[in-house]
Amino acid sequence: MPGDHAYALNVDDQVLVEEILPRSGILQRPSPIGRSTQIIAANVDRVLVMVSLKNPRFSDGFVNRALVSAEWRKLPATIVLNKMDLCTGDADRGLKERILKVYGQDGAGYPVFPVSCETGSGTDLLLQHIKGATVVMTGPSGSGKTSLARYYNPSLDLKIGGLNPKTSKGKHTTVSSRLVLLEEKTTLIDTPGLRMFSIENIPGKELQFCFPEFLPFIGKCRFRDCMHMSEPGCAVKSASEKGTIHMDRYNAYRKFIEESVSSNSGNR
Ligand SMILES: Nc1nc2c(ncn2[C@@H]2O[C@H](COP(=O)(O)OP(=O)(O)OP(=O)(O)O)[C@@H](O)[C@H]2O)c(=O)[nH]1
Ligand SMILES: [Mg+2]
Ligand SMILES: [Zn+2]
Missing domain, CATH: 1.10.40.50 (Probable gtpase engc; domain 3)
Known part of the structure; x- marks a missing residue:
């Protein structure tokens, strides 16, 4: 599980996991099959809800569900608005302002970071914000989670996917979670895109x-x-x-x- 802490032995250059330590800061979602739950990542300090204003289109439903799910797990959450390079028109600016008002410091109180993995704008501030922490990215497919991990660590061999030209949605490129080490003990966990964050498990x-x-x-x-x-x-x-x-x-x-x-x- 990405983020697990374990005791391990080094035997003939192979790492042998002896014991997985108790998990805290678990991010879960109900399994798409049946009624069980899937753990997305463990021992997490913060959740980055990674979305874009367009390509794929911003969804309040997704963001609200992701935030509720993080609160339920008592995990601090941050909203990352990616692909700001595509947002040049008045309508885009209006949407960005509304998002800041609803979810930002004067609204729900969450940190919101507009960034672009294309131009790099806003990425330094975001890196500062997550410095030293283990953070998990979650978001719809195609919002640029893997692109952000690769932006911070270009040597990584991670697959970035295109978008479906008809729907502007992602193609579910990342299929399993992956832990990415950045500078100063910062750990970023890349996860597969979700269609929707289910909160059915919360009473x-x-x-x-x-x-x-x-x-x-x-x-x-x-x-x-x-x-x-x-x-x-x-x-x-x-x-x-x-x-x-x-x-x-x-x-x-x-x-x-x-x-x-x-x-x-x-x-x-
Ligand atoms: N214009 C623009 N395109 C971006 C940006 N970030 C990512 N993309 C593009 O968005 C597409 C999807 O990027 P990914 O990083 O694969 O998205 P993902 O969130 O990891 O998607 P899944 O793995 O399917 O969940 C790719 O074509 C990227 O090149 C950005 O800041 N600006
Ligand atoms: Mg990905
Ligand atoms: Zn009341």
């Missing part, structure tokens, strides 16, 4: 705690067991109406609650 009641900007308001609602949907005197809803919590994030929360209710009732 509905816990979802509110996976939105960090909700935390100052939780416990201040009229009802102690408020789910922040339609209950009167809800402090979270009221903060979203005032704009203290961005309405896009509040609506994402509502959608996840509705999904969790309908998937639970389907199991009965």
Whole structure:
């Protein structure tokens, strides 16, 4: 598993793994087959949610699910907006501004780094941000995860894929996770692109705690067991109406609650 810590012996120039140490900072996703879960990476300090504004197109649903999943695992998350070299028009600039407002320091509170693996813009700041840490990249296929690993370490023999010209989506080029060592004990884990980050494993009641900007308001609602949907005197809803919590994030929360209710009732 990329990121595992182990005791190993060196026997005749071969590394023999004796024992894998207990894992912390695990990033998981439900397995596409069956109900089990797959571990994407272990002993991780931070998750980089790697997306692009276009080619492939930015998806709030993907980003919100990835962030909720990281919060659930108590892993700090950073959003990396790659392919900024392609974003030159007013519409692109508008989208970038909205993303910063919704997810950045004045919104949900996440660090957001616009970068380009093509021109190198923003990559120094990002490297500074992850210095000394073990970070895992996750994102849709084609967002440029492997390109970033190769940008930082050009000697790496890693395959970079093209995009499907019709859909501008990636071609699922990376098929297994790979640990990449960078300078100053920084470790970057490249993973296969995901179609969608599933959060089905998170109980509905816990979802509110996976939105960090909700935390100052939780416990201040009229009802102690408020789910922040339609209950009167809800402090979270009221903060979203005032704009203290961005309405896009509040609506994402509502959608996840509705999904969790309908998937639970389907199991009965
Ligand atoms: N214009 C531009 N293209 C980029 C940039 N970064 C990556 N690409 C291109 O995007 C395509 C996909 O890049 P990959 O690095 O293979 O993407 P990935 O996220 O690793 O994709 P999977 O392995 O399928 O998950 C390639 O054609 C890259 O050349 C960028 O900053 N700007
Ligand atoms: Mg890749
Ligand atoms: Zn409430």
